Amino acid sequence: MNFELKTLSLSAAAAHKCDLLVLLVPEGFQPQTDPLSVLIAEALKAGDLETKPGRLLSLYLPAGIAARRLVLVGCGQGNAHAVRQAVQALGATFKSPAIKRAALVFAMDGEAGVVGAAVRAIADASYVYTATKSKAEPRSLSRVTVGVADAGAVRSEFATAAALVTGIEFAREWANRPANHATPTLVGEAAKALSKHAGIQCKLHGPAQVAKLGMGAFLAVAQGSEQPLRFVELHYDGAGRSQPPVVLIGKGITFDTGGISLKPAAEMDEMKFDMSGAASVLGVFRALAELRPAINVVGLIPACENMPDGKAVKPGDVVTSMSGQTIEILNTDAEGRLVLCDALTYAARFKPAAMIDVATLTGACVVALGGLRSGLFASDDELAARLVAAGDAALDPCWRMPLDDEYAEGLKSNFADLGNVAGRAGGAITAAKFLQRFVGDIPWAHLDIAGTAWKGGAAKGATGRPVGLLLHYLLDMAGAHAAKRKAAAPRRARPAA
Incomplete structure (x- = not known):
């Protein structure tokens, strides 16, 4: 979809030709003398329009308005959260085949973040999956004009939001694909295709290369599948070589049966979403290609299936990870941590400023935090604080969880250096403690997205989270590096008077 940003007063919005004009009306709206202001004021006075977020009043061919359809939408206090809620209420409208060109105009001076929230909400509401449908109608909405009081003041925010939408939709597309249309090989090809963008390089490692690297834990998960594994290595070089990169690691289990520890049949189809961490890394790189920030980023994706073949790893088997630590696989359905631990060990070779792994790791996290x-688990307080702030800014929130050493007690094994599971209690935490064994002294964070990566039921589908959180974090770090360089730059001496 194409978004454009314009300076549009309410008077100019009334003359803007489009299929749909959406006006966001806040509490305390102050009308002027233009036709739209008069219409809003009359609707509020009559009680036909409320400013509570998401309350709608729809009109067709309104007099004096160039748009064919007009929708007045309450947006409460006009903050980013309320604006997103207001736009989400228009989901069915944005998907109407009759709506090809739309405009969304703020009937107020918006605070920071509202333009980005509106752009992301429009994209989310109008998204249509079509990849494996024979007669699916593609998204009819092709262009959206975002009208604000001063386009120049929010141009940077708008550009970030538009790039973020591109990345989120790329992530959703790959997470939504059925497992036979998103094999490890195809995921690798999707990553390779990103290298057509300036600044991005891709390297693919197959089974032989992974075996040579000594990734015994990753190999163990993949050995029950006929689909060959892929270890994806992406590089975005936006800064000088002297700047240490941030490494993003995405769990890429393209389908998870649980292996020999087989999952129940109910809703097992949703295990195609088990590569949502990998999809989010792909989405971040797609957004980086649009924005080109001054930062270096490495993306690692261990991609494979977890299947119950006769060659599959068994409960009680002991494998040797790339780090040299041995692991007793007590439950083959705790496979995500096995592929991630080898990727974490590999990531250390880049001497990163930080490592962040992203995974649909535990049902326990869903129980703890819902959707x-x-x-968020982190070994470094500054990294944790930046990720929390980035999530809040992106309306893609996370919650920091504990990493007390005592939680690792349950991972002790009589037959290996550690087991891959502990008891049921604190399952999301013990999974994070397992991963922490492979981190060393590098600042590290783990995002468990099992509750946020997709929705079930009638709204079944990938959300594209946490692409927003990760991109905002990277942009924040790019800004911090720029400020540091500026502060360190020698000042020119002033000429003598």
Whole structure:
């Protein structure tokens, strides 16, 4: 979809030709003398329009308005959260085949973040999956004009939001694909295709290369599948070589049966979403290609299937990870941590400023936090604070969870250096403690997105989270590096008077 930003007063909005004009009306709206202001004021006075977020009043061919359809939408206090809620209420409208060109105009001076929230909400509401449908109608909405009081003041925010939408939709597309249309090989090809963008390089490692690297834990998960594994290595070089990169690691289990520890049949189809961490890394790189920030980023994706073949790893088997630590696989359905631990060990070779792994790792995190916030575990307080702030800015929130050493007690094994599971209690935490064994002294964070990566039921589908959180974090770090360089730059001496 194409978004454009314009300076549009309410008077100019009334003359803007489009199929749909959406006006966001806040509490305390102050009308002027233009036709739209008069219409809003009359609707509020009559009680036909409320400013509570998401309350709608729809009109067809309104007099004096160039748009064919007009929708007045309450947006409460006009903050980013309320604007997103207001736009989400228009989901069915944005998907109407009759709506090809739309405009969304703020009937107020918006605070920081509202333009980005509106752009992301429009994209989310109008998204249509079509990849494996024979007669699917593609998204009819092709262009959206975002009208604000001063386009220049929010141009940077708008550009970030438009790039973020591109990345989120790329992530959603790959997470939504059925497993036979998103094999490890195809995921690798999707990553390779990103290298057509300036600044991005891709390297693919196959089974032989992974075996040579000594990734015994990753190999163990993949050995029950006929689909060959892929270890994807992406590089975005936006800064000088002297700047250490941030490494993003995405769990890429393209389908998870649980292996020999077989999952129940009910809703097992949703295990195609088990590569949502990998999809989010792909989405971040797609957005980086649009924005080109001054930062270096490495993306690692261990991609494979977890299947119950006769060659599959068995409960009680002991494998040797790339780090040299041995692991007793007590439950083959705790496979995500096995592929991630080898990727974490590999990531250390880049001497990163930080490592962040992203995974649909545990049902325990869903129990703890539901579908609102992703679980955040971090070894470094500054990294944790930046990720929390980035999530809040992106309306993609997370919640920091504990990493007390005592939680690792349950991972002790009589037959290996550690087991891959502990008891049921604190399952999301013990999974994070397992991963922490492979981190060393590098600042590290783990995002458990099992509750936020997709929705079930009638709204079944990938959300594209946490692409927003990760991109905002990277942009924040790019800004911090720029400020540091500026502060360190020698000042020119002033000429003598």
